[in-house]
Amino acid sequence: MGVKLLLDKANVPEIRGYEVYRREGGYRSVEKALKEMNPESIVEEVKKSGLRGRGGAGFPTGMKWSFIAKPEGVPRHLVCNADESEPGTFKDRYLMEFLPHLLLEGLIVSSFALGANDTYIYIRGEYAWITDILEEAINEAKANGWLGKNILGTGFECNIYVHRGAGAYICGEETALIESLEGKRGNPRIKPPFPAIQGVWQRPTVVNNVETLAAIVPIINMGGEEYAKIGIGRSTGTKLISACGNINKPGVYEIDMTISVEEFIYSDEYCGGIKGGKQLKACIPGGSSVPILPANLLLKTATGETRYMNYESLSDGGFATGSMLGSGGFIVLDEDQCIVKNTLTLARFYRHESCGQCSPCREGTGWMEKILHKIEHGHGTIADIDLLWDIQRKIEGNTICPLGDAAAWPVAAAIRHFRDEFEWHINNPVLSQTSNFGLQHYADPIHVPA
Amino acid sequence: MSEQNLFKVTIDNITIDVPAGTTVLQAARLIGGQVAPPAMCFYSKLEGSGGKCRTCLVEVSKGSEKDPRPMPKLVASCRTTVMDGMEVKNITSEKVLDARAGVVEFLLLNHPLDCPICDQAGECHLQDLSFEHGKAETRYEFQRRTFEKHDLGKNIQLHMTRCILCYRCVFTADQLTNKRVHGILDRGDHAEIATHIEKSLDNEFIGNVIDVCPVGALTDKTFRFKNRVWFLKPMDAHRDCPTCSGRVTLWNRGDEVYRVTARKDQWGEIEDTPDGKPGWICNTCRFDKKATSDWTIEGPREISRQSVIAQGHYAGNIGTTKPNETFKAVNDGRTPHLLMDIHDESEVNQPNIHLGQIQGPSHGDTFNTNNTHKA
Numbered sequence: 001m002g003v004k005l006l007l008d009k010a011n012v013p014e015i016r017g018y019e020v021y022r023r024e025g026g027y028r029s030v031e032k033a034l035k036e037m038n039p040e041s042i043v044e045e046v047k048k049s050g051l052r053g054r055g056g057a058g059f060p061t062g063m064k065w066s067f068i069a070k071p072e073g074v075p076r077h078l079v080c081n082a083d084e085s086e087p088g089t090f091k092d093r094y095l096m097e098f099l100p101h102l103l104l105e106g107l108i109v110s111s112f113a114l115g116a117n118d119t120y121i122y123i124r125g126e127y128a129w130i131t132d133i134l135e136e137a138i139n140e141a142k143a144n145g146w147l148g149k150n151i152l153g154t155g156f157e158c159n160i161y162v163h164r165g166a167g168a169y170i171c172g173e174e175t176a177l178i179e180s181l182e183g184k185r186g187n188p189r190i191k192p193p194f195p196a197i198q199g200v201w202q203r204p205t206v207v208n209n210v211e212t213l214a215a216i217v218p219i220i221n222m223g224g225e226e227y228a229k230i231g232i233g234r235s236t237g238t239k240l241i242s243a244c245g246n247i248n249k250p251g252v253y254e255i256d257m258t259i260s261v262e263e264f265i266y267s268d269e270y271c272g273g274i275k276g277g278k279q280l281k282a283c284i285p286g287g288s289s290v291p292i293l294p295a296n297l298l299l300k301t302a303t304g305e306t307r308y309m310n311y312e313s314l315s316d317g318g319f320a321t322g323s324m325l326g327s328g329g330f331i332v333l334d335e336d337q338c339i340v341k342n343t344l345t346l347a348r349f350y351r352h353e354s355c356g357q358c359s360p361c362r363e364g365t366g367w368m369e370k371i372l373h374k375i376e377h378g379h380g381t382i383a384d385i386d387l388l389w390d391i392q393r394k395i396e397g398n399t400i401c402p403l404g405d406a407a408a409w410p411v412a413a414a415i416r417h418f419r420d421e422f423e424w425h426i427n428n429p430v431l432s433q434t435s436n437f438g439l440q441h442y443a444d445p446i447h448v449p450a
Numbered sequence: 451m452s453e454q455n456l457f458k459v460t461i462d463n464i465t466i467d468v469p470a471g472t473t474v475l476q477a478a479r480l481i482g483g484q485v486a487p488p489a490m491c492f493y494s495k496l497e498g499s500g501g502k503c504r505t506c507l508v509e510v511s512k513g514s515e516k517d518p519r520p521m522p523k524l525v526a527s528c529r530t531t532v533m534d535g536m537e538v539k540n541i542t543s544e545k546v547l548d549a550r551a552g553v554v555e556f557l558l559l560n561h562p563l564d565c566p567i568c569d570q571a572g573e574c575h576l577q578d579l580s581f582e583h584g585k586a587e588t589r590y591e592f593q594r595r596t597f598e599k600h601d602l603g604k605n606i607q608l609h610m611t612r613c614i615l616c617y618r619c620v621f622t623a624d625q626l627t628n629k630r631v632h633g634i635l636d637r638g639d640h641a642e643i644a645t646h647i648e649k650s651l652d653n654e655f656i657g658n659v660i661d662v663c664p665v666g667a668l669t670d671k672t673f674r675f676k677n678r679v680w681f682l683k684p685m686d687a688h689r690d691c692p693t694c695s696g697r698v699t700l701w702n703r704g705d706e707v708y709r710v711t712a713r714k715d716q717w718g719e720i721e722d723t724p725d726g727k728p729g730w731i732c733n734t735c736r737f738d739k740k741a742t743s744d745w746t747i748e749g750p751r752e753i754s755r756q757s758v759i760a761q762g763h764y765a766g767n768i769g770t771t772k773p774n775e776t777f778k779a780v781n782d783g784r785t786p787h788l789l790m791d792i793h794d795e796s797e798v799n800q801p802n803i804h805l806g807q808i809q810g811p812s813h814g815d816t817f818n819t820n821n822t823h824k825a
């Protein structure tokens with residue numbers, strides 16, 4: 001059983017309510033932070049902890065906080081990014097649904113560290129019932145003096161507002177989120193200026209993921225150095241992984257980033273193996289936008305080493321033979337899954353969610369979807385594969401926000417690792433409509449040059 | 451400008467000193483020529499424009515004197531400000547040309563190739579861009595996105611099928627006029643410029659959206675299908691207008707004023723008036739004053755843009771001279787063997803008839819061999 005810092009109390013009955021949460025040691029970090037620490041020392045503690053943003057990019061949180069501009073007389077804001085829309089990722093939902101006070105606790109401490117008095121939770125529109133849970137938790141916290149004016153008699157004021165989005169994936173991008181929060185169309189802004197200088201209403205703003213902010217609580221409680229001892233290398237602390245797909249036990253798991261991918265998939269403590277005793281074919285380890293990996297490259301790196309569930313190990317080999325931990329949306333595909341169909345599904349999603357602001361993403365995502373649709377339905381040609389490759393290459397890196405990259409990577413990885421499946425689809429237009437390419441060689445051990 | 455505020459920036463190996471805060475694109479425009487990246491969405495007179503079309507991507511091979519690291523990605527030159535000692539590669543970078551070709555292909559994916567019937571043809575930025583950076587054939591084999599045409603008031607027509615979503619008109623409507631009723635609906639490749647539920651745009655300055663449109667999506671209904679721009683003769687003119695500066699370009703044929711636009715510079719942007727304000731013109735000047743007698747004509751307008759409209763007007767005056775590299779010159783005095791001389795077959799466009807000297811619209815009669823109307 002690994003270390004649990006966030007979900008250790010998740011199974012306590014009635015933990016969602018304030019009474020039980022407080023009895024189980026909740027809000028201790030707020031007491032410690034506001035009474036014994038000052039904003040600088042909290043930022044220092046977070047830097048020491050080595051916490052990395054849990055929203056996908058993995059940028060060190062302490063460093064992000066230290067970038068915030070502090071002009072005289074201008075309010076600063078903290079925004080919690082709860083617009084969890086990445087297909088395959090549902091860890092924040094679990095956290096907010098069952099431990100709403102943990103998020104609030106993290107938010108109060110973080111607001112204090114950043115000097116933010118008005119803090120926003122931007123929650124995706126589809127999480128309507130969680131909005132209610134959060135609102136209720138905020139009311140409870142307010143009634144018990146954890147929010148509002150003069151918290152714990154320290155003179156610190158903190159208000160938390162929940163803002164419901166309208167269900168757009170693009171609003172998970174921090175500048176689009178800010179635009180949407182301001183009441184505008186959710187188009188990503190052109191950076192610079194970064195939100196740390198000009199964010200919500202042109203004021204310095206930090207946008208953090210739900211899990212990142214929740215992780216602030218154990219960091220304050222146990223100290224940054226202790227937190228950094230958990231995990232390995234630059235992947236410190238614990239990470240929530242939302243596992244789904246063809247596995248026996250889909251769900252949200254908290255891991256300490258030292259376990260191997262193989263253990264995570266096959267151990268009964270976590271995913272519990274592939275459903276129906278089938279073979280593992282491929283896996284998208286970090287939410288839909290990270291590159292898909294075939295079974296052999298997923299369990300072992302290209303140099304033959306065991307792959308672990310952490311930032312460094314999963315991205316070992318770059319995009320040629322590796323992937324990313326991303327936001328922790330772990331999607332497992334068994335031998336009966338068709339990679340072409342899977343790629344088409346993802347491409348359709350990105351086409352639908354592109355904001356349409358910059359041309360490569362707006363036009364490219366639609367084009368890729370149409371070509372993939374053609375291949376999937378047996379009308380493709382071999383030249384289409386090269387065309388897809390060329391399109392994704394011209395989208396990646398040339399767009400305003402990372403949605404273009406997120407749309408290009410899955411297609412690129414699918415072609416890179418599963419080109420023969422695409423070719424089979426094209427060469428067998430009739431057969432591919434009724435049967436499947438199957439596992440083929442995707443689980444065979446790869447040759448490691450000495 | 452003091453010495454400290456000047457930044458040295460090198461674009462395609464040409465160094466120039468520009469004031470701090472200048473964007474890479476504007477610095478490149480100061481150098482001019484091919485060094486200036488194309489821009490479809492950036493419009494210097496509109497606040498917040500730019501960064502969207504991605505045609506102006508450049509490679510920053512050296513960030514600045516202090517931080518010489520190159521930027522990891524190509525950046526939009528219209529929204530990147532220069533740093534002291536910055537080195538930028540535009541047409542000298544393979545990466546940039548490749549990405550730009552990609553962007554042009556993306557922009558043309560859903561753009562109808564209806565240039566032969568489009569009013570913008572000849573002065574269209576997308577036409578110029580695809581001529582310079584595009585390919586002759588398309589790799590797109592699917593149905594293009596189409597929209598119904600909409601009338602935005604009695605004088606402007608919106609044809610979304612041609613739109614490249616540069617947002618220029620949205621910024622114009624937002625910044626020049628008081629009431630905002632004009633924006634983007636939907637998202638992705640089905641996004642469209644729209645007024646909320648078929649509203650008309652009625653504002654004294656709304657006609658300027660036609661001038662800022664880089665393609666033929668917004669057209670002047672008083673000019674639609676009346677004439678091709680290259681047959682018209684641009685004239686600088688002004689009138690005493692109570693609402694705007696009244697400084698315009700008239701597009702004439704013979705004595706007839708076919709259309710009125712604001713004066714545009716070589717980047718296709720509206721010129722400033724002598725007092726330094728952008729020379730937006732009002733709807734009355736643009737749509738209603740269509741008689742020569744309404745205007746005081748200053749003289750021929752020099753079109754300095756590299757485009758079809760720059761061809762053939764007032765030869766000599768604007769540097770469009772007869773090329774020296776004739777067939778005879780490059781073929782060591784030999785004349786080419788023509789399979790067919792078009793003038794033997796057709797009576798139209800005979801070399802002895804000077805188009806510039808024809809008064810009014812030309813007809814078949816003008817070119818009849820029996821006609822005495824010859825130079």
